[in-house]
Amino acid sequence: MSGFTGFALRRTVSAVLTLLALSVIIYVVFYATPGNVAQITCGPRCSPEQVHQVAQQLRLDDPLYLRYWHFLQGIVAGHDYSTGTSVEHCPAPCLGLSYQSDQQVTQIILNKLPVSLSLVLGGMVLWLLLGVGTGVLSAWRRGRFTERALTGLTLAGIATPAFVIGLVLMIVVCGQLEILPFPEYVAFSDDPEQWMWGLLLPWVTLALAEAAYFARLTRASMLETLAEDHIRTFRAYGVGERSIVGRHALRGALAPIIALNANDFGSAVGGAVLVESLFGLPGIGQELVHAVTVVDLPVVVGMVLVIGFFVVLANAVADVLYAVADRRVVLA
């Protein structure tokens, strides 16, 4: 694949620019708000001295662009915070300090990220298998009972909210049948087997909610491909239906699946709040909701940036996969 390095370089630059733009918007939205930013940042229980100290830490006397520049410096080079008596060092990708929990934002995110990634990656594998599989089956069995039944099921899947699916699963599987214990998150590094059992229901829940969209998209794009001229060629040469559907039609449907998957993966990292809450998973989504509720600005800003990072990353990967799936795509 010629020109790949150049493409990767250009794509990285544009990803960085996107994130920079995002960071400017986020920063301005949250730190240029009317009201006492120091008071908000510190939290309602802070004494006037503490608020004063936070105001100094945030350099509220500096103009906004200088403060933003400082924020960027922290991400690239790290930052030192004095807490009055001692100095705390916040290493390189420093997204700031949560004054409400006295923790570094980077650390908070690093604690939550493995949970979210475990959930979303596992869910993604399942939703792809389930969704694309259903779509292929519908396209293959088009016009027959199987297709109609699957179409009905898919519609039901889209109509049912994730937490309903999850709740029903939990009640039936853990409560009544007692096949699995009620899910509890165990880190992969602690015990891979428990990690898997604990995440199984969340994965299934997330996958069932997402798979319906993939099933619809796969079916529609495959039917479109099946109507194309090159399919007629292979029919006219005696190629069997299984090969026509599984090899030629599915290949034609890959591009939109890749695109949808990139979007869904990116947004699920920060957006699978319902599933996280339902199963008590301490992930990014839950933490973000919490941070927003208590107006913990540094945490909100940091998390939005990290979620943005995953959306941008997922789309960059999708671009590369596009080009691999379809050689006519010129990487530019």
Place this chain on the structure above:
Amino acid sequence: MSLVHVTDLTVEFGDLRAVDGLSVRLEQGAALALVGESGSGKSTVASALLGLHRGTGARVGGSVEVAGVDVQRAPDDDLRRLRGGKAAMVFQDPLSSLDPYYAIGDQIAEVYRVHTRVSRRAARARAVEVLDRVGIPDAVRRSRARPHEFSGGMRQRALIAMALACEPDLLIADEPTTALDVTVQAQILDLLHTLRQETGMGLLLVTHDVGVAAESVDDVLVMRHGRAVEQGPVGAVLGAPAEAYTRELLAAVPRVDAPRTPSRASGEVVLEAKSLRREFGRGKKAFAAVDDVSLTVHRGETLGVVGESGSGKTTLGRMLVGLLEPTAGEVRHDGHARVGVNPAVQMVFQDPVSSLNPRRSVGESIADPLRARGERDEKRIRGRVTELLERVGLEGAHYDRYPHEFSGGQRQRVGIARALAADPRVIVCDEPVSALDVTTQAQVVALLGELQRELGLALVFVAHDLAVVRQVSDRVAVMRRGRIVETGPADEVYDNPRDPYTKQLLAAVPALDPRIAARRRAERREVAVT
């Protein structure tokens, strides 16, 4: 036993009877052409030979026997063995007829393995062998290319290679050269001819182009409305047609060797191009689609611009009307340098389907130039549009109808009416008849000639079809790779071409007489310049 034996075939799609009681026979090794205009049912017959209507909802009646297989009653497995194994099909559009995602060699190997129990490696080797056989240079390497990396002619060769892979007894070619340039068409027809001589396979050619049939087959069957009009040896049917429709069809075919009565051109120059150049792309990828082209168009005359795909003729046409800005050079209307679009220079587009807004009535489309000029009086607009509709051979009552209610030829008439609405002095026609059947084509060409005489219009007629261009043009410019290689009075350019490329083009035009076609084929081997 005949290779193909079709008796009383009928094919119905819903209420439409596409094929109506057709009987055809083709002996081993013989070649037959099904000739007809669009909607005559010729492609439907071709599909029926391979049982491709099975499972589509079409109702097929009568009996079809191909290479000993009863296509109507054979079980699915037998039918699959017939398809590609004993009878192989080559389709019209070679780009869309191959899977864009797989290497060409792999696609041929896949088809080969359906019919023979061989290893992947052996099938791949067979693919390279047949690609080499149809004249793909460096077949080992090129077999790994995907269809978009091939030119149109190479793709059609690849499809023919796929057909050859299993050494079929019958080759069905459905408009195999319609999407190709005339020189490439000649190469593909020559290839089919050679392959037939060497392998002894039978050929069933489906085409709308009488010339292509004359070049390629022994017998011809003329179809209309799903029925056989006339059938017999190609020389007899084309030389002395017995049926009125065949005569009508032949009369409509433009001849590349027929001189034209010149139009009444005056010396007044209405449109002039000076050293026009147009580049597309930037940096290293920049290329000039049109390069240093100068021409003049006089009042009342027709200038034909002829060239193959990619020669820059459409780009030139768009610059002449002001739809594209030239990179260098200038366009002058009536002696003045052009500023913006000028209502006096109008355009008629190739595809009458996509160049009309499907959601607006044709009357509204024709009224656009009037409204653009500031006309606000609805009554006057309606009156003028009605007049224009009648002028181009439609009815005033058609004002409120929508494009899909019209046939291709009628839609092109609407396009012409829209161009006339602005009272132009020049109309640039970009492939105005290439999407139309020959009889419709002849009518539209006649209409353009009539309008030219009555209104003193100057026409720039851009087309790839050498015969049509000769039929309409007073002067001709031959384009190649963005440049004009030869220009002059039409009869001079056609009868005594000086440029080798013009000679090559003219040698590639299919002849209506099979004897002349055979002679041309021999000539082409000699003038094979690149």
